[in-house]
Amino acid sequence: MKFDFDFLVLGGGSAGFNAARVAADLGLKTAVVDGARHLGGLCILRGCMPSKTLLYVAEVLHLAQKAKVFGLRIPSATPDMKAIHARKKKIIADFASYRAQALESGQFELIRANGSFVDPHTIELSDDRQLRAKHMLIATGSKVSVPNVPGLADTPFWSSDEVLDLDFVPESVLVLGGGIVACELAQFLRRIGSRVILVQRSLNILRDHSAAASAVVEQALRDDGIELFTGTHLQRVWSDSRGVNVEFLCNGKVRRRRAAHLFNALGRQANTTSLNLRAAGIRPRITGQIPTNRWQQTRVPHIYAAGDCAGPVEIVHVAIQQGDLAARHAAGIRKLKPVDYSLLLNVVFTDPQLATIGRLERDLERHGRKFLVASYPFNDHGKSILMEANYGYVKVIAEPRRGRILGAEIVGKDAGELIHAFSAPLAMRATVFDLLRAPWYHPTLAEIITYPLEEIAEQVKR
Ligand SMILES: Cc1cc2nc3c(=O)[nH]c(=O)nc-3n(C[C@H](O)[C@H](O)[C@H](O)COP(=O)(O)OP(=O)(O)OC[C@H]3O[C@@H](n4cnc5c(N)ncnc54)[C@H](O)[C@@H]3O)c2cc1C
Numbered sequence: 001m002k003f004d005f006d007f008l009v010l011g012g013g014s015a016g017f018n019a020a021r022v023a024a025d026l027g028l029k030t031a032v033v034d035g036a037r038h039l040g041g042l043c044i045l046r047g048c049m050p051s052k053t054l055l056y057v058a059e060v061l062h063l064a065q066k067a068k069v070f071g072l073r074i075p076s077a078t079p080d081m082k083a084i085h086a087r088k089k090k091i092i093a094d095f096a097s098y099r100a101q102a103l104e105s106g107q108f109e110l111i112r113a114n115g116s117f118v119d120p121h122t123i124e125l126s127d128d129r130q131l132r133a134k135h136m137l138i139a140t141g142s143k144v145s146v147p148n149v150p151g152l153a154d155t156p157f158w159s160s161d162e163v164l165d166l167d168f169v170p171e172s173v174l175v176l177g178g179g180i181v182a183c184e185l186a187q188f189l190r191r192i193g194s195r196v197i198l199v200q201r202s203l204n205i206l207r208d209h210s211a212a213a214s215a216v217v218e219q220a221l222r223d224d225g226i227e228l229f230t231g232t233h234l235q236r237v238w239s240d241s242r243g244v245n246v247e248f249l250c251n252g253k254v255r256r257r258r259a260a261h262l263f264n265a266l267g268r269q270a271n272t273t274s275l276n277l278r279a280a281g282i283r284p285r286i287t288g289q290i291p292t293n294r295w296q297q298t299r300v301p302h303i304y305a306a307g308d309c310a311g312p313v314e315i316v317h318v319a320i321q322q323g324d325l326a327a328r329h330a331a332g333i334r335k336l337k338p339v340d341y342s343l344l345l346n347v348v349f350t351d352p353q354l355a356t357i358g359r360l361e362r363d364l365e366r367h368g369r370k371f372l373v374a375s376y377p378f379n380d381h382g383k384s385i386l387m388e389a390n391y392g393y394v395k396v397i398a399e400p401r402r403g404r405i406l407g408a409e410i411v412g413k414d415a416g417e418l419i420h421a422f423s424a425p426l427a428m429r430a431t432v433f434d435l436l437r438a439p440w441y442h443p444t445l446a447e448i449i450t451y452p453l454e455e456i457a458e459q460v461k462r
């Protein structure tokens, strides 16, 4: 059979770009097919990078507004949304142009079109050409989902795309959902000066995290002035001349709230519906995600899937690892390690941040595994006290016999940075004793980690 390419990648985002780069390096004749008007993928254009640019601005603004606590006089710290927007656009344009250059560098062929399957080895492009490839990778990402909430589909709403592109301060915003996107951007909106109401279905915001950790973030959002409802059932959404309205059940009562704008943060879904997967012999899950084995192969072994369209998580470094793995496997390399989800690292960029790594209490209890746990609060730690960063705690979880570290949960200032103190130790299967032998500088936020480590070390010795 004659092929145009050894490895054809559908989608040039985080997963697809990295897979193509690795495949080309390994000598495969590679192409990336991407139909987007702007190259760069979700992370650069409408995900991680713009959101973290704006969240950092909101944090600086928040610190300036509470300057009095530090004995500073900053009479008025207010956002200049036109300037904030222009700065964000410039930063993102630079990142996107760098990525576009890499995609266009000639290391592999870049085809600016959308693709869908004709058969398991053939892709039809939106310009009507057909391409045949020996191996394929599906890396088409995700899209905003519009769940079946009565009225939602007929009511004008913003998704994260629009919130990340605001050049004015909205008077008020109703946020539907309490996941990562909802919490991060609700806090951004509140801190730039919007009145914000957040309506969450489950009893805790950030439902994938422990109740204790999400309670800390919830308190911080309430302290910022967000009106936050949990344990709700959304009944309907509608718009009228005065704005958008939501009706929901909360504690057995029907409640209504109105705001100028509606922000649908009810999740994302795999972007696979237009790919004609059936022609390739692939059956997606009901969520649209494509099932794969540990080498990212779909049930059709020469077709791989990676990133948001495959799951099980929607996190950039995992998308990159999956793409890398698929490319190596397609190149015939067999001494490979699958992605190790027991090391999963997760960061929520609210303030305080919430970061976790490895196996946590809920998961270990579910599997009947014994473990030791110890935690220490930031409001009793010198460096955080002098920084007025009193929310949250550090928690360490270890195996009881030797004290091998299984996981950690940090809620607090810069938790997303601090959690990396556990990345290498977890990957290297270190014990609490190994970590206690390492130097910890004083006074730093990071040295707080030594307190739960010491407590676990004592428990192991006993
Ligand atoms: C607001 C927000 C903030 C986020 N923040 C973070 C964060 O801080 N940290 C983190 O780890 N993750 C974050 N994420 C998640 C992260 O952005 C995604 O997990 C990641 O970008 C997914 O990469 P991907 O390669 O799977 O998909 P994408 O980057 O979406 O790439 C898919 C590509 O496929 C192309 N495509 C689609 N259909 C076709 C087709 N039929 N033919 C050809 N090409 C096609 C698209 O044009 C696109 O370029 C965030 C997400 C959002 C929405």
Ligand SMILES: NC(=O)c1ccc[n+]([C@@H]2O[C@H](COP(=O)([O-])OP(=O)(O)OC[C@H]3O[C@@H](n4cnc5c(N)ncnc54)[C@H](O)[C@@H]3O)[C@@H](O)[C@H]2O)c1
Pocket: 147, 148, 149, 176, 177, 178, 179, 180, 181, 182, 184, 200, 201, 202, 206, 207, 234, 265, 266, 267, 268, 313, 314, 315, 346, 347, 348, 349
């Ligand atoms: N910091 C980060 O790493 C980061 C930041 C943003 C997004 N992301 C990734 O993007 C993905 C998408 O995030 P997200 O926040 O959009 O989705 P999500 O799935 O995390 O949250 C969706 C929220 O909507 C609620 N919901 C869904 N359907 C509902 C319904 N019918 N009625 C009421 N509530 C409903 C859920 O309970 C949940 O609170 C995440 O998986 C995350 O990994 C990561």
